[in-house]
Amino acid sequence: MWIAVLDPTGLVCLGGLTALETVGFRFFGKELELVHVVLQRGAKTWPHPQIKVHESRRLLRGDIDERSPIPRTRVARSALDAAAWQPFPRYACALLAGVVQQRLCGVRDLEEELRHVGRIRHKQHMRLVIQDIAGGSEALSEIDLVVMCRRFGLPIPDRQARRRDATGRMRYLDAEWRLPGRSVVLEVDGAHHLRVEHWEADLKRERQVVTSGSIVLRATANEIRLDPGGVARDLRAAGVTDG
Secondary structure: OHHHHHOOOOOEEEOHHHHHHOOOOOOOOOOOOOEEEEEEOOOOOOOOOOEEEEEEOOOOHHHEOOOOOOOEEOHHHHHHHHHHOOOOHHHHHHHHHHHHHOOOOOHHHHHHHHOOOOOOOOHHHHHHHHHHHHOOOOOHHHHHHHHHHHHOOOOOOEEEEEEEOOOOOEEEEEEEEEEOOEEEEEEEEOHHHHOHHHHHHHHHHHHHHHOOOEEEEEEEHHHHHHOHHHHHHHHHHOOOOOO
């Protein structure tokens, strides 16, 4: 990393996923193969097989984190740059959600930075996902759920809603629609829910939520992503009306 920032001339710093890595960010558990650096357009640099250079017209000294011992862009800019450098908008959205979920950056910081980035790839997708994160979505599956509701005209549910079950214990529900006299709960299961210890805990929690008077539906994250129409249809059948 030091070679990457000392080799070019002019203003240069670590950027994107490399800058995020230095503050502890982990993206899908992957180890980075390249060191990403940002430098001012026109700066002189030399090619290196492990260094990815990104030229920028808007790199200023104020973009560099003064608290870091190695030059790097601030977390909010690093996150937006890394998202813009992703090949697909879904990866960009997942990255921003991960940065907030790992408590490396706040939504307001991302919103403020987005106002100054100009034209970048996936900008509209990033704007929407930041709004979704601000509304309570942190996991990508929760963001997919919001997208599904918008697409099929369903009201946006309360996410990670706090509810006491029949035993009085506080529970966190993935999604809840409050209806007159009852509520509909949708639990979205990722792959880790297939493990025995999670599966049994989920079943116990579901029983306690049901006995408190709620209707509980379950769906996998893949269903929300690949068959949103089927999930939306089942929610309507359970009483969730148009938004």
